[in-house]
Amino acid sequence: xxxxxxxxxxxxxxxxxxxxxxxxxxxxxxxxxxxxxxxxxxxxxxxxxxxxxxxxxxxxxxxxxxxxxxxxxxxxxxxxxxxxxxxxxxxxxxxxxxxxxxxxxxxxxxxxxxxxxxxxxxxxxxxxxxxxxxxxxxxxxxxxxxxxxxxxxxxxxxxxxxxxxxxxxxxxxxxxxxxxxxxxxxxxxxxxxxxxxxxxxxxxxxxxxxxxxxxxxxxxxxxxxxxxxxxxxxxxxxxxxxxxxxxxxxxxxxxxxxxxxxxxxxxxxxxxxxxxx
Amino acid sequence: xxxxxxxxxxxxxxxxxxxxxxxxxxxxxxxxxxxxxxxxxxxxxxxxxxxxxxxxxxxxxxxxxxxxxxxxxxxxxxxxxxxxxxxxxxxxxxxxxxxxxxxxxxxxxxxxxxxxxxxxxxxxxxxxxxxxxxxxxxxxxxxxxxxxxxxxxxxxxxxxxxxxxxxxxxxxxxxxxxxxxxxxxxxxxxxxxxxxxxxxxxxxxxxxxxxxxxxxxxxxxxxxxxxxxxxxxxxxxxxxxxxxxxxxxxxxxxxxxxxxxxxxxxxxxxxxxxxxxxxxxxxxxxxxxxxxxxxxxxxxxxxxxxxxxxxxxxxxxxxxx
Numbered sequence: 313x314x315x316x317x318x319x320x321x322x323x324x325x326x327x328x329x330x331x332x333x334x335x336x337x338x339x340x341x342x343x344x345x346x347x348x349x350x351x352x353x354x355x356x357x358x359x360x361x362x363x364x365x366x367x368x369x370x371x372x373x374x375x376x377x378x379x380x381x382x383x384x385x386x387x388x389x390x391x392x393x394x395x396x397x398x399x400x401x402x403x404x405x406x407x408x409x410x411x412x413x414x415x416x417x418x419x420x421x422x423x424x425x426x427x428x429x430x431x432x433x434x435x436x437x438x439x440x441x442x443x444x445x446x447x448x449x450x451x452x453x454x455x456x457x458x459x460x461x462x463x464x465x466x467x468x469x470x471x472x473x474x475x476x477x478x479x480x481x482x483x484x485x486x487x488x489x490x491x492x493x494x495x496x497x498x499x500x501x502x503x504x505x506x507x508x509x510x511x512x513x514x515x516x517x518x519x520x521x522x523x524x525x526x527x528x529x530x531x532x533x534x535x536x537x538x539x540x541x542x543x544x545x546x547x548x549x550x551x552x553x554x555x556x557x558x559x560x561x562x563x564x565x566x567x568x569x570x571x572x573x574x575x576x577x578x579x580x581x582x583x584x585x586x587x588x589x
Numbered sequence: 590x591x592x593x594x595x596x597x598x599x600x601x602x603x604x605x606x607x608x609x610x611x612x613x614x615x616x617x618x619x620x621x622x623x624x625x626x627x628x629x630x631x632x633x634x635x636x637x638x639x640x641x642x643x644x645x646x647x648x649x650x651x652x653x654x655x656x657x658x659x660x661x662x663x664x665x666x667x668x669x670x671x672x673x674x675x676x677x678x679x680x681x682x683x684x685x686x687x688x689x690x691x692x693x694x695x696x697x698x699x700x701x702x703x704x705x706x707x708x709x710x711x712x713x714x715x716x717x718x719x720x721x722x723x724x725x726x727x728x729x730x731x732x733x734x735x736x737x738x739x740x741x742x743x744x745x746x747x748x749x750x751x752x753x754x755x756x757x758x759x760x761x762x763x764x765x766x767x768x769x770x771x772x773x774x775x776x777x778x779x780x781x782x783x784x785x786x787x788x789x790x791x792x793x794x795x796x797x798x799x800x801x802x803x804x805x806x807x808x809x810x811x812x813x814x815x816x817x818x819x820x821x822x823x824x825x826x827x828x829x830x831x832x833x834x835x836x837x838x839x840x841x842x843x844x845x846x847x848x849x850x851x852x853x854x855x856x857x858x859x860x861x862x863x864x865x866x867x868x869x870x871x872x873x874x875x876x877x878x879x880x881x882x883x884x885x886x887x888x889x890x891x892x893x894x895x896x897x898x899x900x901x902x903x904x905x906x907x908x909x910x
Contacts, residue, residue, distance in 0.1 A: 340791060342788075342791065342792060343791060346794055346798055350798045350801050350802065353801060353802050353804075353805050354801050354804060354805070356805050357804045357805040357809070357810050358662070358810070360805070360810065360811050360815060360816065361659070361662060361678070361810040361811050362662070362666070363811070363815055364674070364810075364811035364812065364815050365662070365663065365666040365667060365674070366666065367665075367666045371665075371666070401705065483638070484638040485638055485639065488638060488639070488647050489647075491647075491651065492647045492650045492651055494651065495650075495651045495652070495654035495655045495658070496650055496651070496654040498654065498655075498658060499654040499655075499657050499658045499661070500654075503658070504658055504662055505658075505661050505662050505665050506665065509661055509664070509665050510661065513661075513664075
């Protein structure tokens with residue numbers, strides 16, 4: 313039997329890790345309910361809040377788009393960043409470390425599988441939300457919007473890989489940090505309101521945190537492209553996509569470096585198999 | 590040990606009422622002890638992963654961010670804070686933290702003890718009182734949630750334009766609504782904890798999911814009046830709607846009113862005419878009835894589903910992935 317090595321082994325490991333996520337995406341019916349119907353209900357709460365406030369129709373579209381992007385952020389937190397923590401609790405992490413492949417391949421597989429799984433949910437949320445609430449999108453720049461989305465995904469999942477490597481060292485802190493990054497990220501990325509409002513009112517340091525979350529500029533650019541003339545963007549969408557591309561490169565490179573460092577540290581401190589701490 | 594050996598002899602000499610009293614005392618002692626130990630355990634699990642400052646910061650971060658989202662959404666449209674609708678929104682959101690934490694705290698106890706720490710089977714094989722244990726374990730989350738509510742209200746008053754006149758607060762109603770509401774929320778949590786006994790690990794978010802659904806169906810962010818008819822009926826069928834209305838009224842010192850302009854005519858009236866038709870006593874009576882039904886229902890449901898879980902061997906069954 314011929315042994316796989318190098319790039320081939322890397323890709324095989326990535327595909328193997330992505331496989332259960334792709335195959336399992338729609339197997340568990342309760343997940344579909346939890347991940348589509350429930351976010352849709354949460355999104356509806358914000359939509360009705362805007363109705364109650366008498367907001368322009370475009371704001372409903374902003375919320376629906378935000379609801380779809382929230383699915384990606386949750387996937388990053390709970391199925392990327394915290395995944396190695398879960399794997400440690402379940403005893404899988406030792407197996408990954410012992411396997412003759414790179415942890416980067418495992419993370420890549422996790423990312424690709426998670427992206428596929430989440431895209432099914434996010435698309436459903438966006439389509440159903442658009443239909444229920446009669447959101448009108450301007451499709452004249454759909455190609456550019458697709459580019460923004462794809463570049464944002466690279467940056468977002470790059471950040472997920474980076475967080476995952478940091479969480480490798482942690483015990484219950486990982487769980488707490490993931491919990492604590494949910495609503496603050498929704499706030500900082502302008503998930504339910506135009507990002508420019510935040511940038512115009514908050515101190516510069518906090519807007520920097522906002523800018524680091526790829527969802528912020530992704531949403532701002534997508535809203536400018538899909539709702540032209542109805543929102544004042546923070547930056548031109550072209551500039552925002554360039555920043556997102558830069559983030560993608562930095563996050564993936566940082567994840568690679570950090571993973572090696574954290575793996576070594578975790579081995580030295582014997583944390584790879586340490587549970588319930 | 591000596592005391593234990595003496596017990597049968599004592600019981601032979603005791604009269605029947607004395608024996609019943611002694612058994613009640615023993616039960617009460619066991620319930621109290623289980624509750625105390627479970628509350629302490631819950632607190633350790635919740636908090637000892639970090640020093641108190643870090644723990645407090647992380648605890649407050651989520652609800653504060655949720656409040657800020659609403660503040661900015663309101664500001665974007667209304668151009669500022671301070672209107673009566675802002676009061677409605679902010680107070681409801683602050684108290685909604687208790688809804689999330691009470692329900693999810695009770696549910697999480699089952700998943701955490703069964704799947705994570707693998708201790709549920711040992712709890713069941715010990716003389717610990719199961720209800721006392723369940724509620725005790727969730728007490729840390731409920732306590733932290735209560736503190737969070739206070740911090741959110743204080744932040745609102747100090748920095749975000751929330752107007753609370755402490756002289757107008759109806760303290761008696763506030764306490765009454767709060768206590769009855771907590772019975773309702775704990776009962777809902779116990780029902781979901783019962784469901785958690787018979788579902789695998791991937792159902793662990795049922796607490797948050799239920800709370801998330803209540804966000805839409807409890808009039809937390811907006812008066813139920815603006816909802817389509819079907820959703821409005823669902824909202825009016827849920828006790829949390831009445832609880833939040835009660836808490837808002839008690840803090841505001843009466844029914845919340847606002848000024849509306851329609852077709853150039855400006856009128857003043859209650860923010861939610863539907864809920865305004867109930868006075869405090871009617872609202873309280875509705876809540877007491879709901880609390881009684883929920884408490885009895887949750888007790889019976891949990892006892893039944895616990896038996897089902899035992900019959901199916903699910904108390905110690907772990908999710909294998």
